[in-house]
Amino acid sequence: MSKRKSTCAVLAAVALIGTVTGCGSDSGKAGDKGSVKLGLALSTLNNPFFVEMKKGAEAEAKSAGAELSVQDAQDDASQQANQIQNFTSQNMKSIIINPVDSDAAGPSVKAANNAGIPVVAVDRTVNKAEVATTVASDNVSGGQKAAQALAKELGEQGSILVLRGQPGTSASRERGKGFMSAIKKYPGIKIVGKQAANFDRAKGLDVTTNLLQSHPGVTGVFAENDEMALGAIKALGGRAGKDVKVVGFDGTPDGFKAVKKGTMHTSIAQQPAALGKMAVRNALRKVEGSDPEAQIKVPVVPVNARNVEKYS
Known part of the structure; x- marks a missing residue:
């Protein structure tokens, strides 16, 4: 077989x-x-x-x-x-x-x-x-799908932030690899900030808050898991889902709630x-x-x- x-x-x-x-x-x-x-x-x-x-x-x-x-x-x-x-x-x-x-x-x-x-x-x-x-999970494929979903929603134009996961983990490395390989196909999209937030919601909030001070005009965020994406959504406040499109990864219950609410555009769902x-x-x-x-x-x-x- x-x-x-x-x-x-x-x-x-x-x-x-x-x-x-x-x-x-x-x-x-x-x-x-x-x-x-x-x-x-x-x-x-x-x-x-x-x-x-x-x-x-x-x-x-x-x-x-x-x-x-x-x-x-x-x-x-x-x-x-x-x-x-x-x-x-x-x-x-x-x-x-x-x-x-x-x-x-x-x-x-x-x-x-x-x-x-x-x-x-x-x-x-x-x-x-x-x-x-x-x-x-097929993390490389998932990263590629995240890039495609974000690019489509942004009309292939914009500036984005990337929240990396726990340094040293294969999940973060593979998701990042897939995302980067696919986002390069959209020259109109620029990554203006990229930082690890360790797959953690509170750190996702802090990192996004700090990055927004330097890059207030971002139009998209990719987080390598839903927890960080939810932290980013909190940092964005009323801009999440409107001026700024957020894509997460995992398909957690809280992630799905955010998708239903419209603050998260897409979650790449795993099957834990x-x-x-x-x-x-x-x-x-x-x-x-x-x-x-x-x-x-x-x-x-x-x-x-x-x-x-x-x-x-």
Whole structure:
């Protein structure tokens, strides 16, 4: 089976999974005594996207009769390294990591490799270490779609700000790569300000406020996630959605609310619950002796006023 067909098969299987309520605790567990033990290390739970990812992972673990322990790194790479080390010492059958920093995660994942524990990366990849697979949205394609949506809404003319995500993450790097490659096709659009806001709403507000002081005449904003986009919208006030068009990325509930309200033009929607489910499913496949595809890409969808009701 080709890589494309195999990946599509996985996506189709995910679509057949029934809705199962996840555990509420950060260390939520599912399954019976003696079941396969998995560890899930998330970059943060202070973001609705990763809360949904956690729910999807817990639902899949419960469905499979596996035991899942979830840890929140609170966007602290050193704390996450300790969590991975703890999972390794606890002899988890497999570890799933959503890295705070793709480079910083390498040493602790390598230690798990040396202990014979397979690691699955989700949403962001891990550098300089071995992972059984990386389950992620097609971030490059998503970045391109964001550029196309913003350019179309601006009539291919204007000056824009770009809010970058967490430095060192593959998600930020790939979304930025896709956006930049596509926006270059519109010579009438100029990027006048670009700065990291770490995927955080409050930082998105602060960064946008500062950039607007130097560039008050901007007509568009691209933020590499909805949280930063929502911060930008707050900074723009009454200009958001009118004088200034905002495009985000993730398809969070708050992002969709902003799309409905008209303050956010488009959110490039991911499927966080599906990412969590597929990460657990492929971790279990590896434990059972099967080798998943090296890269499993989940499609993203531009959501705007015309189709937001379908996805929200």
